[in-house]
Amino acid sequence: MASAAALLLAAAVVALLVCLALADPPASEQSALLAFLAATPHERKLGWSAATPACAWVGVTCDAANSTVIKLRLPGVGLVGPIPPSTIGRLTNLQVLSLRANRVSGAIPDDILRLSALRSVFLQDNAISGAIPPGVSGLAALERLVHSHNNLSGPIPFALAGLAALRALRLDGNRLSGKIPSIANPGLKVFNVSDNRLNGSIPRALSRFPADAFAGNLQLCGTPLPPCSPFFPSPSPAPPPGMGPSDGKPPKKKKKVPARRARRRRKRHGGRGDRHNKTAGVVRRRYRHGVLAKGRRRNLRVGGRGGGGRRDAGGEPAGVRASAEMLGKGSAGTSYKAVLEEGTTVVVEVSVSRR
Secondary structure, three states, X not given: OHHHHHHHHHHHHHHHHHHHHHOOOOHHHHHHHHHHHHHOOOOOOOOXXXXXXXXXXXXXXXXXXXXXXXXXXXXXXXXXXXXXXXXXXXXXXXXXXXXXXXXXXXXXOHXXXXXXXXXXXXXXXXXXXXXXXXXXXXXXXXXXXXOXXXXXXXXXXXXXXXXXXXXXXXXXXXXXXXXXXXOOXXXXXXXXXXXXXXXXXOOHHHOOOOHHHOXXXXXXXXXXXXXXXXXXXXXXXXXXXXXXXXXXOOOOOOOOOOHHHHHHHHHHHHOOOHHHHHHHHHHHHHOOOOOOOOOEEEEEEEOOOOOOOOEOOOOOEOOOOEEEEEEEEEOOEEEEEEEXXXXXXXXXXXXXXXX
16 A cells, blocks of 8 residues: 555656646736747847747746746847837736847837836846936835936936845946936945936935945036035126127217217317318328327328328328327428228328418
8 A cells, every 4th residue: 555655646746847848837827928029129139939838938036836928038148129018017926027138219119117026127238218207216125227328318217215125226328417316225335326317415424335336427516516506607698689798788889979069079170271171181081190290281292202192072182090109200291100090000290381
């Protein structure tokens, strides 16, 4: 009887082992994996086939009973394009997802964030874009989240601060912006947000990590980086069009002097005679450093030549318009150094003769 019982026990064990060997995850999980592979271009052949058990496929790991898929690891197999929705998200008991070092692009599908058993997500070294969805807060069992070197943008969600099981968070090498949320989880051992576009003060709860974990964010400050400045001066606003550059006020317009008043002014300062008044007015306007004597007439000679040639209305050589500086006086008259409007420097000799 004892030997018969032993034989029965051995047969049961063999049957159990055979059943375990032939066990396979649910058909829904197998079809989800096949749908993922069919919709995602890949450079390496993985050999997945419905004719073989899914638990024996490359990159697929099942639980001890081969009853469900718990790990999907496909690093560097040449995956190209976005993760198709309603594929990986149907692996309800998935604990580890690794698609690192591929060319995965697009956003992170929302259905992956509903896999409550996920403990590790490795999506680094891809081209994933968009924001980190706030729905990451639903991954209560998440221990490792590694999204380094992608094209992620937007803020780091504050929901990450509520993941009590989080041990490693790497978001370096993206285009994330905004402030860093305070993650006060004492179990967080690995943290890196370097080479992003983050700003503001580093939370005190994260200041225990080295400066390398925050480097490459030009607007971040505080321990372990240099302290934040208490002053943030803003640039002065540019004055509206038409305003002056110094005081922001519109430039003052010169008042026009009525013609009658201008004639009286010239008559008052120019001495006797209408002809002399014209000459005096012109000379005063053009040679601001010269001196006019009442009742005297100036004949200008430029460069030592005589006073002949074409003259303007005031008796001056036509085209002479300059500011002058007196060089000296002699028996023949007074010499002036004049700088013409076009920049040429000449010597003007003024001879004086009485009427």
